[in-house]
Amino acid sequence: MQKSVIGYGSIFHKSDTAHISNISNTGFLGEHELFYAGRFAIKHVIYCILEHKAIEHIWLPEYYCPYVKNWLEQEFSAIKYYDIDPFDADAQIDWSPFSSSDLVIANNFWGLKENVLPEGERPIVIEDHSHGWLSKGCIESNADFCIASLRKTLPIPLGGIAWKPIMGNCDIPLKSLKDTSIDTEINPMLKSWDLIENAMKTKATCTNEEEKIDFLLNNSQGETLLRNTQEIVPLLKRHEDVICSNLFKDFNAYKRANLNFILKTLESSQIFKVITRDKNIPFGLLLAFKDWGLFTNFKQFLITNMIYPAELWPQNRIAQEYKFLLNIHLDFRYNEEDLEYMSNTINQWTLQQSYINTEQEL
Incomplete structure (x- = not known):
């Protein structure tokens, strides 16, 4: 896997998470x-x-x-x-x-x-x-x-x-999902899982653009199957085992450390604000914008520099001052060198916008 090819962000690659410890409080x-x-x-x-x-x-x-x-x-x-x-x-x-x-x-x-x-x-x-x-x-x-x-x-x-x-007091039960059998040939979630898993495996070893196109296509096809499936399909046992083995892993510890690192190097901006909160761990580096044009300009700048943010979410229009959000992943995939690259790229765009604003004011 070469980050110069796959970039930063987007879907997870297939990962060995055995070294990541579980949280202590699983009784909630x-x-x-x-x-x-x-x-x-x-x-x-x-x-x-x-x-x-x-x-x-x-x-x-x-x-x-x-x-x-x-x-x-x-x-x-x-x-x-x-x-x-x-x-x-x-x-x-x-x-x-x-x-x-x-x-x-x-x-x-x-x-x-x-x-x-x-x-x-x-x-x-x-x-x-x-x-x-x-x-x-x-x-x-x-x-x-x-x-x-x-x-x-x-x-x-x-x-x-x-x-x-555990802390709730609702007396309505959460009933168990009916264990209905679906033929593997027509099970949309089996197909979706396999497509996305193949995408994750390909991304984990990706070294060229052809492989990159391949994992992006597989992932897109898997997502389309999921999006078009209204019926609740029960989990296959082997898929349930994969989920359970990762369920309580402390992935947030990596986000906390990586966010603390990147915030120390990130230049302040008048164009976006960082969404965070003391004693809470955000989903990633969350940057909120007021202006759609600047938002899309920044997003494209990141993509050009191989950083693939998530827009959370498109097709929403609200009355608040800040209206648009990009998330840049800061999870366990990234080390300090990666974080420095992300921070430097963001700072470069911020500096460019500062120059543009100065020129317009002259």
């Missing part, structure tokens, strides 16, 4: 179920709730993954949206629009959010920890149910989880 999970994706976990939890309680509206954050929005809108007709600032870690949900007959999906934005639930009569709450698996807000949650897309944190092809937090 109550009843739980594993899935191929977080969206299947959300769907399963909602149907568990509907078996025991009539729901008037299902509320999602206005700023949310567009694929999940679309996926849930295809499944449920009672979807509504509420406003919360995704780039202010201290912002709390305004619970006043909701009734006790509603269901609210609260997002642990970027692993930095600790949602405060109202006391007394309130809606059912599902917390989404997809960008904050094993974060403080995840481990200390007292929501009724929680879900997460695990493959955003764990180096696995697919994976999701639903659970009832």
